[in-house]
Amino acid sequence: MKTIELLINGATHEVSIEADETLLQVLRNRLDLTGTKKGCDSGGCGCCSVQVDGKVVYSCMMYAAGAAGKAITTIEGLGSGGTALDPLQQAFIEAGAVQCGYCTCGMIMNASELLATTKNPSEDQIRHAIAGNLCRCTGYTKIVDAIKLAATRTAG
Amino acid sequence: MSLIGKSPERPDAFDKVTGGKAFPVNVKVPGMLHAKLLRSPYPHARILSIDTSAAEKLAGVKAVLVPSEVPKRKFTPVYFVPANAGSMVQDMLIMSDTVRFAGQPVAAVAATSLRIAEQAIELIEVEYEELPTVFDPEEAMQPGAPQLHDHATNNVAVNPVMGFGDLDKGFAEADHIFEGVYSSHRVHTCYMEPRVCIVDCDRQGNFTVHSSTQHLFGLREKLAFALEIPESKVRVIKSPYIGGGFGGKLDMGYIEPIAALLSRKTGRPVRIEQTRHEDFITTARHPIKVYLKTGVKKDGTFTARHAKSILDTGAHATHGAEVINVHGVFGLLMTYRCPNSKWEGYTVYTNNMIGGGYRGYGSPQACFAAESQIDEICEQLQLDPIEFRRKNAWHAGEPHPMVQGLTLDSYAFDECLQSGAERFGWSKRKKADSGKGTKKRGMGFACQPLWVSGCIGFPDIYEHSGAIIKLNPDGTADLATATMDIGSGQITTLCQIAAAEIGLPMEAVHMVQNSDTTTVPVDAPTHASRATYSSGNAVQAAARTVRERLLMVAGIMLDISPDQLSVVDGKILVKGAPKRSLSVAEVVTRAESPFVQHGANGPAPTTLEEKGTIIGVSSLAPKANPSPVSVEFVEVEVDTETGVVQVLRVVYAHDLGKLIHRNGAEGQVEGGFQQGMGYALMENLQFDPVSGSCLAADFLDYKMPTAVEMPRDIQSIFIESNEPSGPFGAKSLSEPCITVPAPAIANAIYNAIGVRIRELPITPEKILAALGKL
Numbered sequence: 026m027k028t029i030e031l032l033i034n035g036a037t038h039e040v041s042i043e044a045d046e047t048l049l050q051v052l053r054n055r056l057d058l059t060g061t062k063k064g065c066d067s068g069g070c071g072c073c074s075v076q077v078d079g080k081v082v083y084s085c086m087m088y089a090a091g092a093a094g095k096a097i098t099t100i101e102g103l104g105s106g107g108t109a110l111d112p113l114q115q116a117f118i119e120a121g122a123v124q125c126g127y128c129t130c131g132m133i134m135n136a137s138e139l140l141a142t143t144k145n146p147s148e149d150q151i152r153h154a155i156a157g158n159l160c161r162c163t164g165y166t167k168i169v170d171a172i173k174l175a176a177t178r179t180a181g
Numbered sequence: 182m183s184l185i186g187k188s189p190e191r192p193d194a195f196d197k198v199t200g201g202k203a204f205p206v207n208v209k210v211p212g213m214l215h216a217k218l219l220r221s222p223y224p225h226a227r228i229l230s231i232d233t234s235a236a237e238k239l240a241g242v243k244a245v246l247v248p249s250e251v252p253k254r255k256f257t258p259v260y261f262v263p264a265n266a267g268s269m270v271q272d273m274l275i276m277s278d279t280v281r282f283a284g285q286p287v288a289a290v291a292a293t294s295l296r297i298a299e300q301a302i303e304l305i306e307v308e309y310e311e312l313p314t315v316f317d318p319e320e321a322m323q324p325g326a327p328q329l330h331d332h333a334t335n336n337v338a339v340n341p342v343m344g345f346g347d348l349d350k351g352f353a354e355a356d357h358i359f360e361g362v363y364s365s366h367r368v369h370t371c372y373m374e375p376r377v378c379i380v381d382c383d384r385q386g387n388f389t390v391h392s393s394t395q396h397l398f399g400l401r402e403k404l405a406f407a408l409e410i411p412e413s414k415v416r417v418i419k420s421p422y423i424g425g426g427f428g429g430k431l432d433m434g435y436i437e438p439i440a441a442l443l444s445r446k447t448g449r450p451v452r453i454e455q456t457r458h459e460d461f462i463t464t465a466r467h468p469i470k471v472y473l474k475t476g477v478k479k480d481g482t483f484t485a486r487h488a489k490s491i492l493d494t495g496a497h498a499t500h501g502a503e504v505i506n507v508h509g510v511f512g513l514l515m516t517y518r519c520p521n522s523k524w525e526g527y528t529v530y531t532n533n534m535i536g537g538g539y540r541g542y543g544s545p546q547a548c549f550a551a552e553s554q555i556d557e558i559c560e561q562l563q564l565d566p567i568e569f570r571r572k573n574a575w576h577a578g579e580p581h582p583m584v585q586g587l588t589l590d591s592y593a594f595d596e597c598l599q600s601g602a603e604r605f606g607w608s609k610r611k612k613a614d615s616g617k618g619t620k621k622r623g624m625g626f627a628c629q630p631l632w633v634s635g636c637i638g639f640p641d642i643y644e645h646s647g648a649i650i651k652l653n654p655d656g657t658a659d660l661a662t663a664t665m666d667i668g669s670g671q672i673t674t675l676c677q678i679a680a681a682e683i684g685l686p687m688e689a690v691h692m693v694q695n696s697d698t699t700t701v702p703v704d705a706p707t708h709a710s711r712a713t714y715s716s717g718n719a720v721q722a723a724a725r726t727v728r729e730r731l732l733m734v735a736g737i738m739l740d741i742s743p744d745q746l747s748v749v750d751g752k753i754l755v756k757g758a759p760k761r762s763l764s765v766a767e768v769v770t771r772a773e774s775p776f777v778q779h780g781a782n783g784p785a786p787t788t789l790e791e792k793g794t795i796i797g798v799s800s801l802a803p804k805a806n807p808s809p810v811s812v813e814f815v816e817v818e819v820d821t822e823t824g825v826v827q828v829l830r831v832v833y834a835h836d837l838g839k840l841i842h843r844n845g846a847e848g849q850v851e852g853g854f855q856q857g858m859g860y861a862l863m864e865n866l867q868f869d870p871v872s873g874s875c876l877a878a879d880f881l882d883y884k885m886p887t888a889v890e891m892p893r894d895i896q897s898i899f900i901e902s903n904e905p906s907g908p909f910g911a912k913s914l915s916e917p918c919i920t921v922p923a924p925a926i927a928n929a930i931y932n933a934i935g936v937r938i939r940e941l942p943i944t945p946e947k948i949l950a951a952l953g954k955l
Contacts, residue, residue, distance in 0.1 A: 059202060062204075062373075063375070065879045067878065068881070070373065070457075100198075108195075110198065113198075117194070119190075124848055124852065125374070125668025126204075127201070127373040127374045128373050129198055133198060152889050153889060155888050156888055160373070161370070161373055161855070161885070164853070164854050164895065166847075167847070
């Protein structure tokens with residue numbers, strides 16, 4: 026076991042971990058940040074997407090120790106608390122982009138990076154951006170709609 | 182009624198976009214142990230010995246379980262039938278000393294951490310005697326093939342044969358006879374949340390269970406049966422959310438009874454979560470090979486149809502015993518009218534993984550065969566494929582072709598064909614292979630001409646639902662049901678039905694979280710496209726009771742007959758006297774008051790008649806099994822250099838009786854298309870032909886459509902035929918959405934390049950081979 030400091034959603038967490046624990050395991054099992062989901066544990070589904078220094082990573086593919094000293098953002102860090110949501114979260118609700126909801130948090134974390142780097146992304150850009158996030162319920166149509174809606178609102 | 186057909190915000194959406202807490206994978210119980218299963222590397226073997234001594238010595242290991250310790254009562258794990266149902270096959274044990282597929286659990290360890298459990302199973306020594314294997318169901322049916330189960334001669338688990346009329350006469354009357362073999366492969370439902378459970382056994386042998394399941398009461402019954410204990414000793418907690426199911430969580434897995442036995446041994450809660458690889462070998466759609474022979478008159482009228490279907494059920498029968506019947510009856514025998522028909526089904530054991538439930542339940546395999554062949558007939562006889570289907574279809578008002586005593590009260594197949602064809606622009610379809618250049622476009626369609634809104638008419642299948650609705654003094658309602666929302670939207674549609682029936686705003690109805698099998702009425706599973714129809718009926722009945730009681734109390738308060746009152750948007754309105762209205766909150770507060778109510782006008786006594794919680798309870802089976810129908814049109818582009826098929830656009834028309842939630846219904850269609858397109862073009866759960874082990878460890882091996890492959894344009898047309906037995910006229914939606922894409926795409930590919938592919942998936946390799954380029 027070793028102790029590391031993780032900066033998550035603006036707060037510093039001191040956690041004791043095994044050297045080979047992934048960021049996903051630490052978020053879920055040691056810090057109870059359960060918004061980040063495990064879908065495959067092998068970098069193939071995107072359910073565990075978080076942002077590290079503003080870039081989307083699959084948290085199942087990153088050692089927690091490697092994230093020390095970096096700014097980690099999870100779904101719990103989006104929006105400004107209470108009922109105030111990030112425009113993407115609001116758009117996912119309004120567009121009906123949520124069905125079972127298991128992929129939703131990873132999908133939003135990924136789209137959040139896209140909107141931070143690309144104003145008014147095209148449909149192709151949106152679809153390619155979320156191509157690493159699998160959803161089995163929606164067929165992606167309403168997820169793409171939601172990201173377009175949020176993009177329109179944040180660009181304006 | 183104004184709520185019905187709109188798209189009010191899903192009650193669960195806010196939580197799901199901010200973290201989605203209420204999934205079973207998030208449940209933690211104090212003192213919980215973690216268990217891991219040791220799985221056989223061999224597809225067919227006898228266990229000679231198991232040495233667990235080294236594993237037991239590892240620090241942190243609390244219990245080890247081996248096959249000799251499990252109860253010896255055989256069961257079927259399928260949720261929606263009684264455990265001893267005669268139509269099913271009771272051929273499973275929790276663990277067996279005979280291994281019949283690669284990956285079958287042979288031992289389990291519970292430890293204080295997953296890491297220790299993983300280390301411990303590596304220390305277990307199992308001595309196997311390998312047995313001869315068979316992976317092809319038709320080889321398994323041959324005399325001399327390895328026998329998997331003593332009770333199944335030639336490995337045939339069940340062999341239903343059904344038919345009517347005179348087949349020989351029908352074929353003799355035919356002007357043309359068509360024959361084809363259509364085969365399909367194994368695909369996974371790909372629910373995103375893994376199968377997971379926590380089972381906690383107390384010192385009196387009572388089990389409390391959390392599980393990712395599509396059926397609360399089915400798990401209670403199956404677990405009690407397998408453990409040989411009374412059902413009341415098992416309490417299953419309802420998870421508010423399930424991260425997808427699609428039929429893949431429609432049976433008890435190995436994990437629940439193994440966790441239960443480990444919990445009984447240790448006295449501590451035991452959690453098992455499957456890896457993605459374990460999920461891949463837990464459930465799949467069965468491969469079915471269909472031999473289809475059809476006789477038609479010159480004008481396209483069916484005179485005779487004969488089908489033989491070989492279903493690979495893998496190591497155990499489980500769902501395969503029922504899938505074969507749904508496949509035969511709703512996929513082949515009853516879809517269109519044909520006076521002389523016969524169908525033979527064979528559910529065959531092999532050393533492959535066990536098949537499971539998957540949305541469509543045998544129908545996608547049949548629809549691919551039947552709708553492909555109809556297009557072949559039309560092409561050869563130069564008949565209009567829409568007119569052909571219309572000519573052979575059922576009509577509203579006719580007797581239900583399968584369920585005696587029922588009629589097709591609502592049935593809008595013609596309207597689906599017509600409105601779909603118009604919106605799609607079907608009249609612009611060109612002759613097959615008429616495109617120029619290397620990329621060729623084609624149009625195709627396929628139909629699901631008869632489906633279900635539940636299971637009335639199936640003798641062994643549960644089909645009743647229940648609900649409890651209770652009003653609160655603030656004017657809100659709590660709705661409790663055992664209906665699982667597996668992403669299919671029942672939290673939303675059931676709240677909507679309750680709100681519309683009582684007369685409340687949508688946001689005033691809350692789905693109760695964490696009901697359990699001790700507190701809510703029995704409900705059949707979320708499967709068979711039934712939940713909005715059947716559970717919706719139960720919710721509407723409970724809501725009706727609530728409204729009546731509400732109006733009775735309001736009538737006393739206003740000194741007016743309840744028949745002069747109505748409830749609209751949370752207000753009790755008096756006919757002809759709008760100013761006298763009360764809020765629902767005022768009425769409920771009155772009903773919940775002590776003997777003296779203190780209000781603005783001082784203390785006022787309440788009467789006994791007014792007193793008591795305003796509550797409605799229902800438990801009932803629907804009266805009918807109405808038939809939704811659907812038609813799907815697609816346009817594809819085939820790259821004749823690479824063999825890659827791209828679906829460009831989709832128009833889907835479906836008679837659902839009455840639309841409840843538009844956005845949710847569209848989501849069913851769009852998600853169904855993703856699964857159907859994956860089935861048609863790319864998904865394939867592959868196995869090593871020698872070792873029988875599954876080659877898919879994760880989604881890098883198993884390809885399902887991403888947002889990039891999906892068509893940009895999917896349009897849904899909802900036909901409202903108003904089903905009299907359904908809630909607000911609704912029947913069902915889910916499964917036809919996934920049944921029709923594969924044959925529609927296959928027919929469109931034929932139209933693009935003039936090549937007919939009868940084996941799914943239609944990969945680039947198969948297209949290039951058919952074009953003579955490989």
